[in-house]
Amino acid sequence: MTLAPYAPAAPLAPSDLAGSPAHLPAGAVSPGMTSDVAPTQADSFPLALLLEDKLVVLVGGGAVAARRAAAFAGAGARLRIVAPTLHPSIAELLGPQDEWVQREFILGDLTDAWLAHTATGDPAVDAEVAREAEWRHIFCINAGNRDAGTAAVPARATAHTPTGRVQVAVDSGDPRRSVAVARHMQDELESGRAPLHPRRRR
Amino acid sequence: MTLAPYAPAAPLAPSDLAGSPAHLPAGAVSPGMTSDVAPTQADSFPLALLLEDKLVVLVGGGAVAARRAAAFAGAGARLRIVAPTLHPSIAELLGPQDEWVQREFILGDLTDAWLAHTATGDPAVDAEVAREAEWRHIFCINAGNRDAGTAAVPARATAHTPTGRVQVAVDSGDPRRSVAVARHMQDELESGRAPLHPRRRR
CATH class of the missing domain: 3.30.160 (Double Stranded RNA Binding Domain)
Structure with a gap:
């Protein structure tokens, strides 16, 4: 576990999320973000993720995050937890390949992630996490508001x-x-x- | 459905996939791709995806792709099918928001995708699709070889x-x-x- 606080070398500014990710061919790209996400009415699509060595970023370090972190780790994922404080069971769970970013979320913390999970207790922060995930086109579980995320844990x-x-x-x-x-x-x-x-x- | 063949304005060259996606802060990024993917032994992680209006790219247009395309469409996804020919049931399925790219896969075809599905019958092509998905950090179902993909359909x-x-x-x-x-x-x-x-x- 990386105990030292981590900070992205170049955090994203909110304006960075206004356009499309720069690595995508410009002509073929529609805007990667929408400013508001409509509640989902369609059925969900069940998928089995093979998470071995994939980075999952969890924002918020409370009891919900702890339960989910254990499940992600059980599937072989690497974890980055972004939270000022950690539930004791998360601390026990973290191995040498995992990171604890000991502070509040900032844009850019989803760097390298394949999947995001937000459970901060603050809807505004959860929305920010969902926004960065949407920009990156990675699925985000919003524990506080299913329909404001793009995936749900069954x-x-x-x-x-x-x-x-x-x-x-x-x-x-x-x-x-x-x-x-x-x-x-x-x-x-x-x-x-x-x-x-x-x-x-x- | 967009019937006219579509081509990315700036297709990716294989060398473009060697580094990290350019939109990620350089200092915080480990290489986004690995050159070979080890067979997965860990348990899979079940997730319910909320695919409404999300782009799913299917490479290969045969019977397997047809069955999966129907399931993705049922969950509200937009579809891009990359295949020289289409199974009749896919052609019936495609709506005005969907695209048929009427040719073989080239790097860059996963632009904008949230999820990839490859079922071309050619392991080398399926591997190329998986490689681009890995670079983008989006999950890829490899219908021909579960363990060479990063997700499986339950x-x-x-x-x-x-x-x-x-x-x-x-x-x-x-x-x-x-x-x-x-x-x-x-x-x-x-x-x-x-x-x-x-x-x-x-």
């Missing part, structure tokens, strides 16, 4: 088997329902009713 | 309810097992055993 059920983990994710736009369905699916996995070993002779 | 089960869709995604690293478990979960959703309506009085 409810999960998991079974460990000798041939690897089976993961079930449930998303319904209603977290309470998603959790209830995931609990049911967890029962199915644990009861042996779900076919976890389909390779047996038929 | 098996799915779905229930439509008056209060929205409930989506269950299953990933296990073994597609046959994932599909078998998802079929079981679909039975649970349809039988009424899964608690799709948890808001009733308790």
Whole structure:
């Protein structure tokens, strides 16, 4: 873990986000940012991310961030936590490849990130994080306001088997329902009713 | 749908991918690309993407791409298909906001993308697509070789309810097992055993 406060060499100014990222061919680019994000009504698209060695930036270091950081780390991601203080369970989690940026978020902190997670408790800061992520075209989980982000963490059920983990994710736009369905699916996995070993002779 | 062949104003040369994207602050950046991607052993991380109005680029226009394109479009994504020829069901799917780039892939075709999908049938081309996605730090589904990509499409089960869709995604690293478990979960959703309506009085 990098304990020393980190600062980007050249932090982004808000005006830097007004145009398109400079590495994109100018003629083929539409503006990479929109100033306001409409609430999403369409269904979400479930994807399984292969996060090994990918940088995930979490802004905010409280209990929600702690739970999510453990999940990202379990998938092999490298973590950068941007937060003045850390939940004790995050501090325990961080390894030599991870960073703690011990201060409030500034534009540029998503440098190198593949995925962003914001849970600062301050909607204005969460919106700033979402704005930089939008500019970079990387997905951002906004823990305080699902529809102001571009990705959501589904409810999960998991079974460990000798041939690897089976993961079930449930998303319904209603977290309470998603959790209830995931609990049911967890029962199915644990009861042996779900076919976890389909390779047996038929 | 934009039927006229599209070409980036300034296609990327392979050497352009050697460094870091130019819009990232130089001092804070580690090389954005690795030349070879090790097979992933860690568990995948399930995420629900909110793709409304986000550009998804699909390279290859065959049957696999067609199935995936329908799913992306169902989640509200804009599509860019890069392929000399199109599966008939893709052609039917494309709306005025979508693009068909009627030729083979060239570097730069992922401009503006949030997510990439490659299913060209040619491992060398799929690798080129994955390489550009890696450089941009956007996730790439490699339909021909899961571990050479950075994301995978899970098996799915779905229930439509008056209060929205409930989506269950299953990933296990073994597609046959994932599909078998998802079929079981679909039975649970349809039988009424899964608690799709948890808001009733308790």
